[in-house]
Amino acid sequence: MNAIRKIPHWKRRIKPADVDRLIDRVNILSKMTGTGGISVSAGTTGVNIHNRMKAAGGRGSHIMEVQSAAAGDGLYTCRKEKLLAAEWADEAGDDKFSEKAEDEYTILNLMENDPEPGYVAHLIAGSLLECWQMSDDGGTSRWVGIPVERLNSVRRAWVKDTPGAVAVVTCYLDVDTTGRQITVYCDICGGNALNDAVPRLSDGDEIYVENVGGTWRAGGFQASEDCECISSIDIDDVGDVTITTPVDDEVLAFDNGTSEWINQTPAEAGLQAVGSYDSTYGALEFVI
Numbered sequence: 001m002n003a004i005r006k007i008p009h010w011k012r013r014i015k016p017a018d019v020d021r022l023i024d025r026v027n028i029l030s031k032m033t034g035t036g037g038i039s040v041s042a043g044t045t046g047v048n049i050h051n052r053m054k055a056a057g058g059r060g061s062h063i064m065e066v067q068s069a070a071a072g073d074g075l076y077t078c079r080k081e082k083l084l085a086a087e088w089a090d091e092a093g094d095d096k097f098s099e100k101a102e103d104e105y106t107i108l109n110l111m112e113n114d115p116e117p118g119y120v121a122h123l124i125a126g127s128l129l130e131c132w133q134m135s136d137d138g139g140t141s142r143w144v145g146i147p148v149e150r151l152n153s154v155r156r157a158w159v160k161d162t163p164g165a166v167a168v169v170t171c172y173l174d175v176d177t178t179g180r181q182i183t184v185y186c187d188i189c190g191g192n193a194l195n196d197a198v199p200r201l202s203d204g205d206e207i208y209v210e211n212v213g214g215t216w217r218a219g220g221f222q223a224s225e226d227c228e229c230i231s232s233i234d235i236d237d238v239g240d241v242t243i244t245t246p247v248d249d250e251v252l253a254f255d256n257g258t259s260e261w262i263n264q265t266p267a268e269a270g271l272q273a274v275g276s277y278d279s280t281y282g283a284l285e286f287v288i
Contacts (some may be wrong), residue, residue, distance in 0.1 A: 003148075006229060012026025013062070019129070025120060026054055026241050028199065031227050034188050038116065042067055044054070051261055053078055055121065055125055058105075060132055060249040061131060061132040062079070062080050062081075062130075062131050062132070063081045063083070063097060063103065063128055063129070063130060063131075063148070064078035064079060064080055064107060064128070064131045065078060065079055065081050065097070065099065065126060065129075066103065066124065066125055066126065066127040066128075066129070067079055067125060067127055067131065068125060069121045069123075069192050070106050073106055073113030073115045074109045074111075074113055074115060074122075075106055075107070075109075076106070076107050076109060076112070076121075076123060077104050077106060077107075077109045078104065078105050078106075078129065078131070078143075078145075079099055079100070079101065079102065079103065079105070080099075080100040080101060080103070081097040081098065081099060081100055081102040081106055081128070082097065082098055082099075083096060083097060083143050084097065084098055085098055089138070093174075093175065095161060097128070104129070105143050105198050106143060107143045107144065107145045108142065108143065108144045108145070109123060109145060109146070109147060110144055110145065110146050111146065111147060121214045121225050122147075122149060122214055124211065124214045126180075127147060128148040129145035129146060129147050129148060129149060130145055130146050130167070131143050131144065131145035131195075132144065132145070136264045142271060153208055153210050153211065154176060154208050154209070154210050155173060155208070155210070155211075156173075156174060156206060156207075156208060156209075157171035157172060157173050157174070157179070157182065157184060157207055157208070157209045157216075157218075158171055158172045158175075158176035158177070158179070158183065158205065158206055158207075158208065159171055159201050159203055159204060159205045159206075159238075160172055160203070161203060162195075162201065162202045162203050163194040163195060163201055164193075164194070164195050165193040165194075166192075166193065167185060167186050167187075167188055167192045167193065168183055168184065168186065169183075169184050169186060169194060169201060170183055171183075171184050171207065171209065171216075172183075173209070173216075176206075181208070182216045183216060184204070184207070184216045184217065184218050185215055185216065185217050185218075186219070187217065187218070187219040187220075187221065188222070188223055189221065189222050189223065190222065190223035191221075191222075191224075193223075194221065196223060196224055197222060197223050197224060198221070198222050198224050199221070214220065215234060215285060235252070238261075240257070240259070240260050240261060241260065241261045241262075241282050242260050242261070242262050243262070243263050244262070244263060244265075246263045248262060248267070249265070250263045250265055251263070251265075251266055252264075252269070253262060253268075253270075253271075254270035
């Protein structure tokens with residue numbers, strides 16, 4: 001028992017200020033958590049309120065790291081973490097938490113307390129949870145927790161090795177070459193091979209990944225298709241074009257009678273003469 005608080009007998013008429021003080025005490029007690037809880041007992045000298053909380057720092061909660069999925073939906077094997085003083089103001093990107101001890105605890109992730117059939121674990125090794133203890137309806141003390149999620153679930157990753165005829169690729173998370181290595185499953189529309197999809201990935205390429213149900217995934221890939229590339233084409237091969245013995249200075253004009261484009265002289269095509277002005281002689285020259 002860490003503390004005893006006593007509310008004395010009232011020996012006068014209760015005033016609003018007395019009620020306010022009582023409310024303040026109740027509010028303080030409501031923020032206390034722990035394995036023992038709070039008990040109240042009445043005696044001849046007043047009402048005793050006992051706080052049997054085991055101090056754990058802060059709100060009595062712990063930061064724990066997932067080691068693996070435990071038996072049962074939403075249950076994980078975790079270890080307690082400690083906050084490193086030396087890394088508090090670190091700007092090199094180092095982890096500010098480290099394993100406190102090798103003792104392991106089974107934690108219920110409250111975000112998975114009522115999973116769907118065909119359950120898939122939502123957390124992976126290395127995920128952090130804020131955890132505390134509570135008792136079940138049988139009186140057994142249990143650990144529960146809530147994942148410590150990033151504000152932005154989409155993260156950057158860099159391809160470690162150029163992928164082959166598979167839909168998975170190994171990447172560095174957050175930082176190229178030195179980030180944590182993860183396996184990324186890629187959603188390829190119309191195919192299942194990254195070496196036959198666009199965009200084509202190679203060593204060092206940056207992609208965006210997201211953890212979905214404990215699996216790192218990336219989308220936006222499309223299977224590529226072979227196509228016949230035409231290097232050149234004759235104009236006569238176009239469906240509504242007919243070229244017959246072309247000569248210099250002919251034009252391609254549409255013929256209403258045949259509903260085709262055919263080669264003709266400008267005169268045959270009904271084109272008007274083009275005039276040019278010769279400034280040397282001050283005369284117009286008409287050329288057909």
